[in-house]
Amino acid sequence: MKYITLEKNPNIKINKKIEYFYNPDYIYIPFDNKAKINVDSLVLKDMPLGEGISSVSGKILGISDVYNKQNKTKALVIANDFREKCAKIKKRKDNIDILSLVKSVSLYDEKLFNIFKSLNKVERIIINAIDDELYVANNIINFKENINDVLEFLDKLIFLYKAKETLIVIKNTESELIEECLDIIGSYPLIKLTLLENVHLLSQKEFLLNKLKVSENNTLYLTMNDLVKLEKIVNYNLLDSTKIITICGDLVQESKVIIVKKYTLLKNIITKYITIKDNNYILICNSLINGFRCNLDLVITDDINVIYIMKEKLVEEEACIKCGKCLSICPKNIDIVDHLEKNKKCKLCLKCGLCNYICPSHINLTKVLKGDD
Numbered sequence: 627m628k629y630i631t632l633e634k635n636p637n638i639k640i641n642k643k644i645e646y647f648y649n650p651d652y653i654y655i656p657f658d659n660k661a662k663i664n665v666d667s668l669v670l671k672d673m674p675l676g677e678g679i680s681s682v683s684g685k686i687l688g689i690s691d692v693y694n695k696q697n698k699t700k701a702l703v704i705a706n707d708f709r710e711k712c713a714k715i716k717k718r719k720d721n722i723d724i725l726s727l728v729k730s731v732s733l734y735d736e737k738l739f740n741i742f743k744s745l746n747k748v749e750r751i752i753i754n755a756i757d758d759e760l761y762v763a764n765n766i767i768n769f770k771e772n773i774n775d776v777l778e779f780l781d782k783l784i785f786l787y788k789a790k791e792t793l794i795v796i797k798n799t800e801s802e803l804i805e806e807c808l809d810i811i812g813s814y815p816l817i818k819l820t821l822l823e824n825v826h827l828l829s830q831k832e833f834l835l836n837k838l839k840v841s842e843n844n845t846l847y848l849t850m851n852d853l854v855k856l857e858k859i860v861n862y863n864l865l866d867s868t869k870i871i872t873i874c875g876d877l878v879q880e881s882k883v884i885i886v887k888k889y890t891l892l893k894n895i896i897t898k899y900i901t902i903k904d905n906n907y908i909l910i911c912n913s914l915i916n917g918f919r920c921n922l923d924l925v926i927t928d929d930i931n932v933i934y935i936m937k938e939k940l941v942e943e944e945a946c947i948k949c950g951k952c953l954s955i956c957p958k959n960i961d962i963v964d965h966l967e968k969n970k971k972c973k974l975c976l977k978c979g980l981c982n983y984i985c986p987s988h989i990n991l992t993k994v995l996k997g998d999d
């Protein structure tokens with residue numbers, strides 16, 4: 627396993643000042659086109675609807691075509707009445723035990739349920755607050771926004787699972803973001819903050835645990851975003867109605883971190899907050915290395931973290947010049963050229979996209995190694 631450092635693009639400026647977009651006129655909840663809809667019916671915030679849970683109160687206007695990640699789909703259009711009338715009263719639970727925690731999680735989040743359902747002995751809790759994307763710090767920002775609730779809840783987890791060691795892990799390049807939180811963190815003596823060097827792929831569990839030299843056995847591993855979500859589910863039986871996204875890129879006048887209502891349309895966010903320097907741009911979602919092209923009709927769901935607005939570069943795939951850059955960057959030390967020459971797949975490949983990113987011949991190497999785009 628190899629750790630590499632990526633260089634930043636000097637044309638992408640970072641600004642971590644937070645904006646809040648809690649009052650979109652409409653939200654767009656992806657839904658199964660076969661489901662019956664009642665136009666003009668009232669919707670409450672936190673009400674299950676389509677493939678999600680409404681993040682506003684209002685009424686159903688009809689349906690519209692949108693993009694849910696890369697897929698074109700139908701969405702229920704909800705006109706926001708700005709009243710925030712909730713389907714549930716936000717009431718904090720007093721007593722939480724492991725059984726009630728697992729039960730709450732089973733109702734709201736499959737991924738978290740899979741983590742907690744078979745958890746027995748917990749020696750340590752690792753909270754990964756690292757984002758691999760060079761221009762993104764959504765995990766840390768989410769922590770800062772919810773710091774008191776999160777630390778209190780983490781303390782409760784330590785007590786429930788009798789963990790001996792608990793670490794919140796961040797990159798040393800992000801320490802200034804967290805400086806103003808140090809006093810609060812210091813008042814939880816069982817929680818330690820660990821700073822790691824700025825290398826790529828630490829957002830992945832395998833790479834982080836290896837770097838920390840800790841075994842996966844008896845480790846409760848969560849990302850910070852998971853922990854923030856878990857706190858709301860367990861303490862309130864609620865899902866967060868908001869999402870943090872970063873919008874940046876070489877054609878963005880001023881990058882922004884924006885907390886938006888889930889299911890807001892990207893178009894509405896960009897119109898309100900972003901000045902684009904040139905009309906000839908492309909939108910890339912989640913990563914410049916292995917993200918995907920998107921358009922303005924993208925709906926902001928839990929899976930969307932960053933939107934890059936970039937100059938369009940027309941590149942053509944050329945023959946391999948055997949420069950060796952792909953091998954030198956591959957975290958799994960795969961002999962990529964050999965696989966390319968023999969058109970051979972590779973089980974070890976993580977599909978991290980670093981080889982594609984570095985290849986001067988613009989060869990889609992992950993397609994060769996994994997057999998898809």
Ligand code: SF4
Nearest residue numbers: 946947949950952985
């Ligand atoms: S980086 Fe691209 S051009 Fe260089 S050896 Fe690898 S495949 Fe060939």
Ligand code: SF4
Nearest residue numbers: 956975976978979981
């Ligand atoms: S995507 Fe490329 S760099 Fe990443 S593991 Fe696979 S072969 Fe290696």
